[in-house]
Amino acid sequence: MYTIISPRLGTVGDKFVPSEGINIEALIEAGFIKSDKLSTKSAKTEETSPEE
Amino acid sequence: MATSTYLSNPSLTVNSVDLSDQTTSATLTVKYDALESTAFGGTSRVYVAGLGDHELTVELFMSYAATETYATLAALVGTATTVVMKPTSSAVGATNPSFTLTGTYLEALPVIDATLGELSSISLTFRGGVYAAAIA
Numbered sequence: 001m002y003t004i005i006s007p008r009l010g011t012v013g014d015k016f017v018p019s020e021g022i023n024i025e026a027l028i029e030a031g032f033i034k035s036d037k038l039s040t041k042s043a044k045t046e047e048t049s050p051e052e
Numbered sequence: 053m054a055t056s057t058y059l060s061n062p063s064l065t066v067n068s069v070d071l072s073d074q075t076t077s078a079t080l081t082v083k084y085d086a087l088e089s090t091a092f093g094g095t096s097r098v099y100v101a102g103l104g105d106h107e108l109t110v111e112l113f114m115s116y117a118a119t120e121t122y123a124t125l126a127a128l129v130g131t132a133t134t135v136v137m138k139p140t141s142s143a144v145g146a147t148n149p150s151f152t153l154t155g156t157y158l159e160a161l162p163v164i165d166a167t168l169g170e171l172s173s174i175s176l177t178f179r180g181g182v183y184a185a186a187i188a
Contacts, residue, residue: 008119022068030126
């Protein structure tokens with residue numbers, strides 16, 4: 001899912017549904033839309049030092 | 053009978069981005085290769101349609117501001133995208149059809165074209181792609 005952040009594309013804040021052939025990466029790179037994907041980065045685990 | 057005039061309102065979107073307010077001219081040409089099908093007995097050359105080879109040429113003012121001409125086009129050069137033209141910016145209908153090239157290729161982008169004392173403008177050509185006209 002993507003959200004419009006430039007009025008050149010539509011109403012700012014509306015969802016952007018790309019039609020066929022649209023280059024999504026170019027729109028994100030140029031600041032027209034943003035991705036709503038949540039980060040899939042896993043939580044950090046604390047390192048424990050080996051027992052001596 | 054009046055002819056069509058374009059005083060201020062044609063619409064052009066490139067990769068979904070409305071660039072109408074930067075556009076000064078645009079021509080979308082629908083073309084199919086002509087394959088000769090003349091055979092013995094024929095008295096004139098005749099042709100059938102081959103592959104589509106459509107083309108959109110546009111003239112745009114160049115702007116390097118955020119979300120303007122350069123920002124829209126910079127990442128598209130060397131790729132295929134979708135362009136849509138309409139006679140006016142009104143809703144698509146029988147008297148305002150939309151013309152779409154899907155998967156049309158932008159081969160070149162003049163990143164700067166400067167002349168002393170003139171507004172900077174660039175010419176682009178989108179080649180190929182699948183053509184469609186819609187009235188709804």
